[in-house]
Amino acid sequence: MSTSFGDLGFEDEYWTSSGSAVDSADGTIMMTLPLLSTFSIDSASGNTTDHLKRLKRYQWYAFFVTFGGYFMAHFSRKCYSTVKQQLQDEAGYSSLILSEMDTMFMGTYAIGNIISGKLGDTFSPTTVLSIGLFGSGMCLFLLNVSLWFDFVHFSESLGNFFILGVYFLFGFFQSTGGPVGTAVMGNWFCDKESIKRRGLIFGCWTCHQYCGDITAALCTAAVLNAGYAYWWALFIPAVTNFLWGFLTITLVADPVDVDIITDDVRIRMEKNAAKAAKGEDVDDSGPAPISYAGAFRIPMVAQYAFAFGFFKLTNYVLFFWLPYFLGKHFDPVTANLIAALYSVGMIPGGIIVGVVSNWSGGRRATVIGVFMSCLTVFLGVFSQKSETLGATSLRVMLAIMGILVGGPNNIITSAVAADLASHPSVKGSNKSLGTVTGLINGCGAITASIGLLAVGPLQSTFGWSSVWFFLMGCTAVGTLLMSPKIYSELFPPVEEETDAEVGDV
Numbered sequence: 001m002s003t004s005f006g007d008l009g010f011e012d013e014y015w016t017s018s019g020s021a022v023d024s025a026d027g028t029i030m031m032t033l034p035l036l037s038t039f040s041i042d043s044a045s046g047n048t049t050d051h052l053k054r055l056k057r058y059q060w061y062a063f064f065v066t067f068g069g070y071f072m073a074h075f076s077r078k079c080y081s082t083v084k085q086q087l088q089d090e091a092g093y094s095s096l097i098l099s100e101m102d103t104m105f106m107g108t109y110a111i112g113n114i115i116s117g118k119l120g121d122t123f124s125p126t127t128v129l130s131i132g133l134f135g136s137g138m139c140l141f142l143l144n145v146s147l148w149f150d151f152v153h154f155s156e157s158l159g160n161f162f163i164l165g166v167y168f169l170f171g172f173f174q175s176t177g178g179p180v181g182t183a184v185m186g187n188w189f190c191d192k193e194s195i196k197r198r199g200l201i202f203g204c205w206t207c208h209q210y211c212g213d214i215t216a217a218l219c220t221a222a223v224l225n226a227g228y229a230y231w232w233a234l235f236i237p238a239v240t241n242f243l244w245g246f247l248t249i250t251l252v253a254d255p256v257d258v259d260i261i262t263d264d265v266r267i268r269m270e271k272n273a274a275k276a277a278k279g280e281d282v283d284d285s286g287p288a289p290i291s292y293a294g295a296f297r298i299p300m301v302a303q304y305a306f307a308f309g310f311f312k313l314t315n316y317v318l319f320f321w322l323p324y325f326l327g328k329h330f331d332p333v334t335a336n337l338i339a340a341l342y343s344v345g346m347i348p349g350g351i352i353v354g355v356v357s358n359w360s361g362g363r364r365a366t367v368i369g370v371f372m373s374c375l376t377v378f379l380g381v382f383s384q385k386s387e388t389l390g391a392t393s394l395r396v397m398l399a400i401m402g403i404l405v406g407g408p409n410n411i412i413t414s415a416v417a418a419d420l421a422s423h424p425s426v427k428g429s430n431k432s433l434g435t436v437t438g439l440i441n442g443c444g445a446i447t448a449s450i451g452l453l454a455v456g457p458l459q460s461t462f463g464w465s466s467v468w469f470f471l472m473g474c475t476a477v478g479t480l481l482m483s484p485k486i487y488s489e490l491f492p493p494v495e496e497e498t499d500a501e502v503g504d505v
């Protein structure tokens with residue numbers, strides 16, 4: 001039994017049922033591909049168009065499942081912050097333990113991003129995503145158990161230890177959705193049309209976090225307005241996380257798993273064929289997961305990782321401190337409504353940056369640089385006028401600032417990460433996107449967590465103007481870290497070396 005493989009770039013060979021490439025002229029066995037032998041007989045019998053049709057049919061299911069998974073992560077993450085007041089008033093949680101829960105979560109979430117990305121590239125992404133959802137649901141359920149049985153009043157020290165232990169695990173489980181979900185999206189949206197539209201596709205996909213945040217707020221409002229106990233606002237996302245975890249198990253993480261031959265597989269086969277033609281041994285057991293050192297060696301990964309930290313810090317300061325700052329000048333309801341416009345502005349931000357970067361020929365760093373430069377101007381105005389502006393002016397300013405911050409933040413951890421993981425040095429391997437995304441997100445979260453410590457002392461010692469100047473400096477530093485990429489996009493070299501070897505990355 002044999003099948004022609006000419007349409008995959010092997011014009012003078014045919015493939016036997018054992019997975020060997022045989023020269024059609026003299027019958028010499030040229031190479032053996034253990035992993036791809038199944039493709040040689042079953043999948044490769046169809047032409048490239050058939051593979052592309054199958055790929056396109058499944059893309060939107062992959063979009064739906066991964067979007068929902070990250071939506072659930074933010075739904076379950078945000079629901080806790082919406083009932084903080086009830087946890088303090090009714091459950092007896094001290095302000096200290098609430099603060100320690102935030103700190104514990106941020107620390108393990110930052111580290112977990114780095115670890116989860118590597119796990120997703122090393123093991124089954126579907127398994128990692130499902131474990132994250134099941135684990136998040138279990139953590140929220142355990143938090144409910146501590147409320148039902150009043151652990152804190154039974155023993156404050158043991159109750160606090162239990163709660164912090166749960167949130168220690170919660171941060172790790174929550175960290176799976178970003179890097180691993182992005183990797184799955186990169187696996188499926190890998191055809192030429194999707195790559196051209198990568199900015200728009202990933203810009204829409206990153207709306208999951210804001211949809212989850214808004215849903216959590218609406219869910220809590222519905223629970224409290226209906227007169228139910230506040231812990232239902234924690235129990236509902238626990239159940240939905242479990243349910244979505246079962247749905248995620250059905251997800252196919254990689255087209256290769258269903259015998260769809262993508263461009264990356266073709267490249268790998270061509271490289272193996274070239275090695276076999278030189279008489280070298282070929283053992284294709286699939287692409288090896290990239291190491292952390294290998295990921296940092298990809299051009300611009302380190303710069304983006306540190307730049308994203310400064311951009312993420314700007315976002316975190318505005319997200320966490322705006323209600324507090326505005327509460328000094330407006331009543332609590334008005335202050336929260338004004339601050340909400342910042343979050344609303346972040347929803348279209350990623351889509352706008354994605355679309356504009358597509359129109360500009362994929363010059364994402366340049367578009368991000370323009371957005372952050374505009375943000376610096378708005379922060380300068382904010383530093384001088386924020387305490388005298390009226391409610392309407394603040395709403396307009398914060399909505400625009402939400403777009404300027406949300407766009408770059410969303411696109412860096414999705415479309416930009418996918419671009420970086422597609423660098424010629426790792427072409428033919430899809431085992432790098434999760435690690436790259438995790439490094440960028442994790443390093444960014446660590447930098448932002450450290451930077452947040454400066455906000456309190458700055459505003460209490462020098463006033464709020466110093467905080468906005470601090471954010472201007474952070475934005476400028478982040479943009480400067482990207483300046484080599486911006487320059488190369490604006491002034492590309494006449495000839496670029498595109499034949500870099502995969503090497504040992």
